[in-house]
Amino acid sequence: MTDDTPRTDGGGAAIEAQGVELTYADGTEAVKGIDLTVPEGEFFGFLGPNGAGKTTTIKTFATLLSPTGGSITVNGFDVYEEPRKIRETIGYMAQETSVDEELTARENIRFAAQAYGVPKRQRADRIDELLDLVDLADVADKEAGEFSGGMKKRLDAATALVHQPPLVFLDEPTTGLDPKARNRLWEYFERINERGTTLFLTTQYLEEADQLCERISVILDGEIVATGSPMELKRRVGGEILDVEIPAGDEARERAAEIAREGDVFDADADVARSEDGITVTAERAREHGTDLLVALRDAGITVTGFNIRAPTLDDVFLAITGEELDSEDRSADAATVTEPEVSAE
Ligand code: ATP
Numbered sequence: 001m002t003d004d005t006p007r008t009d010g011g012g013a014a015i016e017a018q019g020v021e022l023t024y025a026d027g028t029e030a031v032k033g034i035d036l037t038v039p040e041g042e043f044f045g046f047l048g049p050n051g052a053g054k055t056t057t058i059k060t061f062a063t064l065l066s067p068t069g070g071s072i073t074v075n076g077f078d079v080y081e082e083p084r085k086i087r088e089t090i091g092y093m094a095q096e097t098s099v100d101e102e103l104t105a106r107e108n109i110r111f112a113a114q115a116y117g118v119p120k121r122q123r124a125d126r127i128d129e130l131l132d133l134v135d136l137a138d139v140a141d142k143e144a145g146e147f148s149g150g151m152k153k154r155l156d157a158a159t160a161l162v163h164q165p166p167l168v169f170l171d172e173p174t175t176g177l178d179p180k181a182r183n184r185l186w187e188y189f190e191r192i193n194e195r196g197t198t199l200f201l202t203t204q205y206l207e208e209a210d211q212l213c214e215r216i217s218v219i220l221d222g223e224i225v226a227t228g229s230p231m232e233l234k235r236r237v238g239g240e241i242l243d244v245e246i247p248a249g250d251e252a253r254e255r256a257a258e259i260a261r262e263g264d265v266f267d268a269d270a271d272v273a274r275s276e277d278g279i280t281v282t283a284e285r286a287r288e289h290g291t292d293l294l295v296a297l298r299d300a301g302i303t304v305t306g307f308n309i310r311a312p313t314l315d316d317v318f319l320a321i322t323g324e325e326l327d328s329e330d331r332s333a334d335a336a337t338v339t340e341p342e343v344s345a346e
Contacts, residue, residue: 014040014075014167014198015061021069022056030056032222033070038200040166043193045213046202047314053222054202055095058169061200062092075167088116091160091168095175097152098159101145105136105155108144109162116163130158134188150181157188167198174208186212206314216314218321226321230314237312237320238269240286244293245306246278252302253278259300265292278306282316 015038022031030053038044048054059065061074063083072079075089099108109127118126131137134154139147144155153173160168170189174182182205189212193199203209209216210230217227226233246253257279259265260272270283283289287309297304312320 012040012076013073014038014042015072015200017061017070017072019070020057020060020067020072022053022060022065023068030222031060031067034219034222034224036217036224038198040198041193041196043189043199043212043214044201045209045216046200046219047204047206047209047216047318048202048219049204052219054219055171056222057219058092058171058200058202062090062169063087064092088163089165089167091163091165093156093160093168093170093173095171097156099144099147099152099155102143104141104143105131105147105158106140108155109158112159112162118163126162126164130161133161133191134158135184148181150177150184153177153181153185154188157185157192161192161197165197167200168192170199170201172202172204174203174205182208206318210314218318220322226317233314233317233321234312237282237316238271239282239284239312241310241312241316242281242283242286242290242293243275243306243308243310244278244281244297244304246297246302247305248303255300256297256302259296259302260293265289265296278304282312 015036017034017036020031020034020036021029023029032053034057046054046057056065060067060079061072063074063079063086067079074086077083077085077089079086100111103111106127109130110123113123113126128137131140134157136151136154136158139151144152147155157170157173160170173189174185177185186208189199189201199212201209201213213230215227215229216233217224218233219225226236228236244256246256253274257272257274260270260279260281266272266281266283266286266289270281270286273280273282281293290307290309294304294307
């Protein structure tokens with residue numbers, strides 16, 4: 001065991017953080033006392049809206065920023081005492097891709113292998129293996145400048161893995177990708193995690209955290225407001241969600257909300273809210289009682305054109321925990337930014 005071997009033995013914590021604070025020089029308190037433990041091998045999600053403090057946190061873990069308070073060990077190394085060892089034992093995929101567009105995919109990975117000190121005799125095999133892993137073998141000798149956004153992200157992920165780090169940070173890796181490219185990237189992350197690599201992913205896409213992560217912490221204004229598995233977090237919403245579409249205007253919708261609240265259709269702690277096109281009821285056993293509501297609405301002369309019962313999504317969780325919805329305009333604008341066709345190998 002060399003001195004740089006991570007001081008963990010397969011059962012330890014990849015990240016152990018206590019009371020982490022980071023206040024920028026201008027006084028912005030971006031991270032305000034975060035406690036976090038990520039066990040080795042976990043696919044961990046750090047979920048929050050723009051400006052919540054995700055990037056700042058990831059940069060303190062990756063030793064690119066020095067915390068102004070608290071303690072952090074990463075792979076068993078202390079951020080203040082042993083930052084070099086941390087950098088050698090982590091991969092970091094930043095929000096902005098760092099591929100060199102004038103180099104081919106293979107050259108980009110080779111460059112990273114040199115920079116990370118991968119022994120020369122191992123390089124060729126390692127590069128081929130990574131090109132395969134991210135499905136870029138067919139375009140290995142094309143310049144990265146010709147690649148689509150999704151391909152560049154995959155190449156970026158490959159370069160972050162070149163020194164076989166046991167822990168990889170992915171900072172909003174799919175922001176700006178179209179759904180197809182995003183799905184492909186998800187597959188690679190799952191593959192990497194299945195090989196035993198711990199993944200720490202920041203995202204503002206709730207479905208991404210839901211799909212990929214074993215455990216999630218929700219961060220808001222520099223503080224963790226909830227932690228749990230996607231299922232546990234969904235349970236916090238407290239029941240199923242019933243969306244009722246009512247075409248007639250505000251008055252009918254308001255009346256429908258009153259009926260749902262006042263009748264003895266649902267349990268007393270059911271939550272009834274107006275939605276864009278009707279009402280939404282969150283309640284235990286909403287499925288069972290939904291038809292009773294329909295009957296009550298019909299008796300009141302209110303026309304219903306749509307009726308849907310669903311399990312809560314993480315969007316509902318976020319709303320339940322924080323009282324705020326994620327800014328969907330922001331997210332759809334992001335999602336529309338990279339849609340150019342992939343070069344090949346698709
Ligand atoms: P995003 O999704 O937009 O990247 P985030 O959750 O990663 O958001 P951070 O980038 O960590 O959030 O930002 C947290 C807060 O710190 C924000 O209020 C941001 O404006 C502020 N901030 C970030 N970088 C700096 C800096 N260099 N100096 C001062 N304030 C900063």
